[in-house]
Amino acid sequence: MPSSRYETPPAAPVVTTGVPDRAFTALLARLHRAADDGQGLDAVGAGTTAPLLGVDALTLCAVTEGGALEPLWSDPDNLLGTDADDLQDRHREGPSLDATRLGIAVSAPDLNTLPPRWPSFQPAALRTRVRAVIATPVTLGAAAIGVLAGYRTASGVFSREDKGHFGGFALVAGQLLLQTSRRGAEAEEGPHRAEVHQATGVLAVQLGLPLGQAFAVLRAHAREHDRSLLAVAEDVVAHRVFLRAP
Numbered sequence: 001m002p003s004s005r006y007e008t009p010p011a012a013p014v015v016t017t018g019v020p021d022r023a024f025t026a027l028l029a030r031l032h033r034a035a036d037d038g039q040g041l042d043a044v045g046a047g048t049t050a051p052l053l054g055v056d057a058l059t060l061c062a063v064t065e066g067g068a069l070e071p072l073w074s075d076p077d078n079l080l081g082t083d084a085d086d087l088q089d090r091h092r093e094g095p096s097l098d099a100t101r102l103g104i105a106v107s108a109p110d111l112n113t114l115p116p117r118w119p120s121f122q123p124a125a126l127r128t129r130v131r132a133v134i135a136t137p138v139t140l141g142a143a144a145i146g147v148l149a150g151y152r153t154a155s156g157v158f159s160r161e162d163k164g165h166f167g168g169f170a171l172v173a174g175q176l177l178l179q180t181s182r183r184g185a186e187a188e189e190g191p192h193r194a195e196v197h198q199a200t201g202v203l204a205v206q207l208g209l210p211l212g213q214a215f216a217v218l219r220a221h222a223r224e225h226d227r228s229l230l231a232v233a234e235d236v237v238a239h240r241v242f243l244r245a246p
Contacts, residue, residue, distance in 0.1 A: 087125055203243060
C-alpha cells in the first residue's frame with residue numbers, strides 16, 4: 001500500500017470501520033470471481049462495498065491522457081461521490097488528481113482543518129456533505145490508469161486497517177478495470193453518465209465538432225460557471241442552454 005500524505009494527525013479522531021477481516025476477504029473473493037468471469041464491479045452488489053471500506057461513497061475513475069477523471073463506477077449509486085469527483089475535475093485539483101500525479105495514496109481526514117492545499121476544491125467540497133476523503137491510484141506497472149476515491153460525511157483519520165483495505169481493493173479494481181471492455185464499463189456508468197454522452201452528441205451536431213471537442217466545450221462551460229457536468233448536460237439536452245464553439 002503506498003504511503004499517505006497531507007494528513008493533519010491530531011486534528012481529527014481516528015474512525016474505524018469495525019469490519020472484520022473475513023468480511024473484507026469475502027469481498028475480495030467476490031471481486032476476483034467477477035474478474036475471472038469478465039464481469040464489472042456492479043457484480044459485487046450495490047451499496048455493500050463502501051461500508052466495508054469505511055466510507056459513505058466510493059468511486060472509480062479512469063484517467064485520460066490529459067489527466068481528466070472519467071467516472072466508471074460508484075457505490076452506492078448516488079451523487080455524493082460522483083459530485084465530489086466532478087468538483088475535483090472542474091477545479092483541476094484535489095486528492096484524486098494528486099494521487100494519480102504522485103503515484104501514492106492521499107488522504108484528507110478533515111477538509112475543515114487542512115491547510116489550503118486545494119484552495120479551489122476544498123471550499124467547493126465543504127458546500128457538499130463531504131468532510132474527509134482518501135484516494136489511491138489504480139496502477140498498471142508504473143502508469144496510473146485510474147483512481148479509487150472514498151468519501152466520508154464525517155471527519156476522522158483513516159485507520160491503518162482502513163488504508164490497508166482500501167489499497168487491497170484498489171489492486172483488484174485495477175484487474176477488473178483491465179479485464180472489463182470499454183463497452184462494458186460504459187454500460188455500468190448509469191443514467192447520469194449517459195446524459196453526459198447524450199449532451200456531447202447534441203453539441204457535436206449543433207456546433208459541427210468531433211465528439212472529443214464537443215465534450216471539451218461541455219466541460220469548459222461547467223468549469224467556467226462552477227456547475228456539475230451532469231447539470232450542464234441536462235440543460236443542453238433539454239435545450240435550456242446553447243453553447244458556442246471556442
